[in-house]
Amino acid sequence: MPDFSDTLVDRLAEADHVAVLTGAGISAESGIPTFRDPGGLWDEFDPQELANVEAFLDNPELVQGWYRHRRQVVVEAEPNAGHQALADLEAHVPSLAVVTQNVDNLHTRAETGTVIELHGNITDNYCMDCERAVGAEAVDVAIQEGEPARCPDCEGLIRPDVVWFGEMLPADAMARAEAVTERADVFLSVGTSAVVHPAAQLPVAAREQGAYVAEVNPDTTGVTDDVHETIRGPAGDVLPALVDAVAARVDV
Numbered sequence: 001m002p003d004f005s006d007t008l009v010d011r012l013a014e015a016d017h018v019a020v021l022t023g024a025g026i027s028a029e030s031g032i033p034t035f036r037d038p039g040g041l042w043d044e045f046d047p048q049e050l051a052n053v054e055a056f057l058d059n060p061e062l063v064q065g066w067y068r069h070r071r072q073v074v075v076e077a078e079p080n081a082g083h084q085a086l087a088d089l090e091a092h093v094p095s096l097a098v099v100t101q102n103v104d105n106l107h108t109r110a111e112t113g114t115v116i117e118l119h120g121n122i123t124d125n126y127c128m129d130c131e132r133a134v135g136a137e138a139v140d141v142a143i144q145e146g147e148p149a150r151c152p153d154c155e156g157l158i159r160p161d162v163v164w165f166g167e168m169l170p171a172d173a174m175a176r177a178e179a180v181t182e183r184a185d186v187f188l189s190v191g192t193s194a195v196v197h198p199a200a201q202l203p204v205a206a207r208e209q210g211a212y213v214a215e216v217n218p219d220t221t222g223v224t225d226d227v228h229e230t231i232r233g234p235a236g237d238v239l240p241a242l243v244d245a246v247a248a249r250v251d252v
């Protein structure tokens, strides 16, 4: 049985607003590698070589190919018990928002109502020059032909609709994330190493603004010292047990 406190269950059962920040760890049990864990995406590649615009311009085929591979993994993955538990939690609290750093669409596919994507969505692509949206098939065809994928209108390079280091997060998503953080009575940080900013600042801001803050992670993170409690374990075990406990408390 995961080791969470009665205080957390009580606070969730009494909360008007719950906000949850998620990272790659929540999708690990769906078979999508995290970034920084052993065996993760960046064991093989230096993030500075792939997840920034200079790397893309230096070698667009390499970066487009890497994202195409990851898109295929994501499309074949299914939401797991952790994603499902957060979607289920919506039935037991008046308002719930999931703020995700993940680009894998799995919260939406688990039918969570409010999902705020901070780092974009890997299934979308757009032209760097004219910014028109371009379907993934165009990228697939070009890469199979050994060419960088280019815009059918203006020949600009096609890039994934994700946020790379040094780029601003989508302003509307960041504003919504800050608003739900400020409102939150309870804030959960799930499956993130909490080292990438500005997302990593949200659990800290939530606590400063009065929320009860808990993290769910098998390991220590950048915000472990800032939260009220840490529940050590995989999200797919911890979240269903936590949501069951909240449901039992709410239904009493």
Ligand code: BJW
Pocket (backbone or CB within 6 Å): 022, 023, 024, 025, 026, 028, 029, 034, 035, 036, 037, 040, 051, 101, 102, 103, 119, 162, 163, 164, 165, 166, 167, 168, 169, 190, 191, 192, 193, 194, 195, 196, 197, 198, 216, 217, 218, 219, 220, 221, 233, 234, 235, 236
């Ligand atoms: C489990 C589990 C299981 C395993 N259950 N858990 C302030 C201070 C210092 C630096 C900065 C700052 N503000 C801005 C910066 C610069 C930079 C930054 O943060 N750098 C730091 C790394 C030093 N940030 C930016 O550049 C951001 N832009 C920005 O701020 O613009 C304004 C600005 C620009 C320049 C200067 C200053 C300001 C943009 C950040 C974009 C991040 N993009 C990426 C790639 C997205 C595209 C892609 O998918 O390829 O986003 S990087 C990568 O890290 C990805 C993730 O969303 C993000 C976070 O990773 P996450 O999700 O936490 O994964 P992991 O792998 O790190 O952790 C997994 C966790 O799961 C672990 O803890 C495991 O234990 C756990 N786990 N199994 C639960 N079953």
